[in-house]
Amino acid sequence: MKIVVLVKEVPDTYGDRKLDLQTGLADRAASETVLDEIGERALEVALSYADSHPDTEVVVLSMSPGSAAATVRKGLAMGAAGAVQVADEALLGADLGLTAEVLAAALQRIGFDLVIAGNQSTDGSGGVLPAMIAELLDVPNATSLNSVEIDGAELRGERATDHGTMQVSASLPAVISITEALPDARFPNFKGIMAAKKKPFETLTLADLGVDAESTEASRSIVISLGEKPPRSAGTKIVDEGDAGERLAEYLVQNRLA
Amino acid sequence: MTDYSADSILVLLDVTPSGALAKSAAGLLGAAAGVGTPVAVIVAAPGEGEQAATDAAALGASHVLVAEHAAAGSGLTVPGADALAAAAELVRPDAILVSNSIEGREIAARFAARSRSGLAVDAVGVSRDAEGVVAHHSVYGGAYNVDSAVTWGAPVITVREGSIDARAEAQPVSVERLDVAASGRKAAVIGAFEEEVVASSRPELRGAAKVVSGGRGLGSEDKFALVDQLADVLGAAVGASRAAVDAGYIPQSHQVGQTGVSVSPQLYIALGISGAIQHRAGMQTAKTIVAINKDADAPIFEIADFGIVGDLFTVVPQLIAALEARKA
Numbered sequence: 379m380k381i382v383v384l385v386k387e388v389p390d391t392y393g394d395r396k397l398d399l400q401t402g403l404a405d406r407a408a409s410e411t412v413l414d415e416i417g418e419r420a421l422e423v424a425l426s427y428a429d430s431h432p433d434t435e436v437v438v439l440s441m442s443p444g445s446a447a448a449t450v451r452k453g454l455a456m457g458a459a460g461a462v463q464v465a466d467e468a469l470l471g472a473d474l475g476l477t478a479e480v481l482a483a484a485l486q487r488i489g490f491d492l493v494i495a496g497n498q499s500t501d502g503s504g505g506v507l508p509a510m511i512a513e514l515l516d517v518p519n520a521t522s523l524n525s526v527e528i529d530g531a532e533l534r535g536e537r538a539t540d541h542g543t544m545q546v547s548a549s550l551p552a553v554i555s556i557t558e559a560l561p562d563a564r565f566p567n568f569k570g571i572m573a574a575k576k577k578p579f580e581t582l583t584l585a586d587l588g589v590d591a592e593s594t595e596a597s598r599s600i601v602i603s604l605g606e607k608p609p610r611s612a613g614t615k616i617v618d619e620g621d622a623g624e625r626l627a628e629y630l631v632q633n634r635l636a
Numbered sequence: 637m638t639d640y641s642a643d644s645i646l647v648l649l650d651v652t653p654s655g656a657l658a659k660s661a662a663g664l665l666g667a668a669a670g671v672g673t674p675v676a677v678i679v680a681a682p683g684e685g686e687q688a689a690t691d692a693a694a695l696g697a698s699h700v701l702v703a704e705h706a707a708a709g710s711g712l713t714v715p716g717a718d719a720l721a722a723a724a725e726l727v728r729p730d731a732i733l734v735s736n737s738i739e740g741r742e743i744a745a746r747f748a749a750r751s752r753s754g755l756a757v758d759a760v761g762v763s764r765d766a767e768g769v770v771a772h773h774s775v776y777g778g779a780y781n782v783d784s785a786v787t788w789g790a791p792v793i794t795v796r797e798g799s800i801d802a803r804a805e806a807q808p809v810s811v812e813r814l815d816v817a818a819s820g821r822k823a824a825v826i827g828a829f830e831e832e833v834v835a836s837s838r839p840e841l842r843g844a845a846k847v848v849s850g851g852r853g854l855g856s857e858d859k860f861a862l863v864d865q866l867a868d869v870l871g872a873a874v875g876a877s878r879a880a881v882d883a884g885y886i887p888q889s890h891q892v893g894q895t896g897v898s899v900s901p902q903l904y905i906a907l908g909i910s911g912a913i914q915h916r917a918g919m920q921t922a923k924t925i926v927a928i929n930k931d932a933d934a935p936i937f938e939i940a941d942f943g944i945v946g947d948l949f950t951v952v953p954q955l956i957a958a959l960e961a962r963k964a
């Protein structure tokens with residue numbers, strides 16, 4: 379079984395995230411970057427399956443700037459057997475449609491039985507790429523899963539929806555996405571970090587994939603204006619001296635909030 | 637054959653598992669009416685389309701296309717995308733609006749990938765300029781406002797639930813059956829469904845005017861009931877931090893923040909929540925923020941309009957008693 383896990387490099391949300399007001403792109407220099415936590419959980423699903431099924435090959439795939447190679451390599455240190463990074467200047471500011479086309483083309487080239495993605499990235503948080511990729515590859519999307527059971531050529535899981543949970547199943551090959559209800563990822567250990575240095579790391583360009591970022595055949599989503607909102611400031615802060623509940627009630631009533 | 641106005645906006649309305657229109661319908665149709673003539677499309681099980689269509693007209697749909705088929709509900713995402721494709725072919729709209737619910741945005745995703753349309757997600761508003769329909773987004777936890785458009789054709793826009801206040805005027809009921817040619821795309825199969833039990837008297841988190849949220853500071857599932865009590869006195873929805881969800885105090889659907897729900901209520905009360913940046917990302921656009929935390933240095937106080945440094949287990953019961961006394 380070949381499992382490809384989609385991982386993204388994102389600004390570390392523990393710091394301030396900035397958008398460049400000139401270009402409308404994420405200002406990567408303004409914040410530390412990390413492997414997206416949900417992508418790490420997706421990798422954990424693949425690795426724990428591989429732990430009990432030794433004939434499993436796990437590959438991480440990322441579309442990211444060249445500078446993200448070190449971040450992607452963390453996937454190898456955690457236990458993936460190989461990594462593929464699509465890096466190309468022409469992908470700067472790629473919209474969802476182009477991102478989906480690039481990842482689908484890379485998946486076709488790599489080959490897969492199962493693709494595991496996060497349900498929503500931490501920065502774009504579109505929550506749409508897995509379904510877009512499934513459409514382009516003509517495979518089922520079993521997405522937004524709180525649990526995953528892989529059984530030969532079939533998979534099952536519990537899907538979180540807006541109104542409750544439903545059981546879904548699909549035959550492989552398929553694209554799935556997982557929610558943060560699934561466990562945290564393992565930490566890379568020293569052995570893993572050393573082993574990662576010897577694992578295959580392939581870098582692909584758009585030319586390798588035959589994707590034209592400038593093609594006008596597809597309509598693209600573009601940013602036409604961008605503004606920064608002034609940050610919030612603190613108001614009144616009191617220390618409870620036995621009457622804070624009453625004072626808050628007073629505040630709420632005065633402001634017509636209760 | 638209906639003639640569709642040149643400024644038609646196609647709106648895909650979610651239907652709940654019990655066959656009713658989802659709450660997002662009113663906002664979607666309200667947004668659509670602000671930029672054109674709303675034409676709704678509904679995918680429903682046989683026999684359930686008529687009522688949903690009547691309700692859609694009452695919420696402002698000038699015309700409703702109903703795709704009824706027994707398969708509704710058995711294949712995941714694909715039947716919805718097929719119906720949307722058929723409706724778009726028929727109506728040739730200026731824009732397509734879909735709820736940013738999990739079901740909605742995945743249908744939009746498949747449709748946009750198939751038709752190679754530009755996709756804008758999680759919009760909090762739409763408007764029109766000389767070149768077409770523009771989507772307004774609030775990103776990075778509301779720190780930035782971004783407007784997006786597409787290079788050509790009708791944009792596919794998913795709209796954040798509860799973000800649109802505008803409502804459209806009721807329209808006379810005009811329903812048409814939509815014939816959908818199945819695309820034959822491979823789909824996952826939907827099995828048993830378990831509806832989430834919600835306290836019916838309490839408002840839904842998304843779009844609520846008031847939200848009371850609890851964090852790890854509540855300490856246990858039993859003690860989390862204090863959050864519910866305050867919410868009920870205020871007529872507020874109940875939210876939570878991820879730590880409270882992880883600890884099992886409350887289901888994930890109540891999580892507020894970056895990987896949970898984004899809310900913009902009139903009033904947000906944070907109880908025993910430290911105010912981590914990922915939590916703030918989902919609530920800092922609230923009009924008034926109140927925080928109760930025993931740690932005077934908790935970051936939540938940096939954005940609170942009214943902050944109380946104190947033990948929530950003494951402050952909140954006193955607050956509830958004071959509010960109830962005023963009501964009596």
Ligand SMILES: Cc1cc2nc3c(=O)[nH]c(=O)nc-3n(C[C@H](O)[C@H](O)[C@H](O)COP(=O)(O)OP(=O)(O)OC[C@H]3O[C@@H](n4cnc5c(N)ncnc54)[C@H](O)[C@@H]3O)c2cc1C
Nearest residue numbers: 384441473474495496498499502503504505506507599757
């Ligand atoms: C603040 C912000 C707002 C944006 N708004 C829009 C918009 O409205 N319309 C638009 O077209 N574009 C938008 N973009 C660009 C968009 O985020 C990118 O196209 C992005 O690469 C994919 O979207 P996502 O992160 O929302 O993915 P999601 O659909 O949320 O991602 C789900 C999963 O897909 C996988 N994945 C996502 N990206 C990659 C990747 N690069 N490599 C490997 N796996 C990946 C991961 O497993 C991830 O967990 C926005 C970007 C930012 C930073």
Ligand SMILES: Cc1cc2nc3c(=O)[nH]c(=O)nc-3n(C[C@H](O)[C@H](O)[C@H](O)COP(=O)(O)OP(=O)(O)OC[C@H]3O[C@@H](n4cnc5c(N)ncnc54)[C@H](O)[C@@H]3O)c2cc1C
Nearest residue numbers: 851852853877878879893894895896908909910915930948
């Ligand atoms: C990728 C990523 C995504 C995330 N997404 C989210 C998200 O969507 N939503 C979210 O909330 N978090 C999210 N987090 C987690 C976030 O970083 C914090 O860990 C979380 O918000 C902390 O929850 P908390 O404030 O309840 O807990 P804590 O940080 O432990 O705070 C508990 C607070 O309760 C106070 N307290 C304790 N007892 C009392 C008492 N008796 N009276 C008054 N105060 C008391 C303490 O002083 C403390 O400040 C995310 C993290 C990551 C990495």
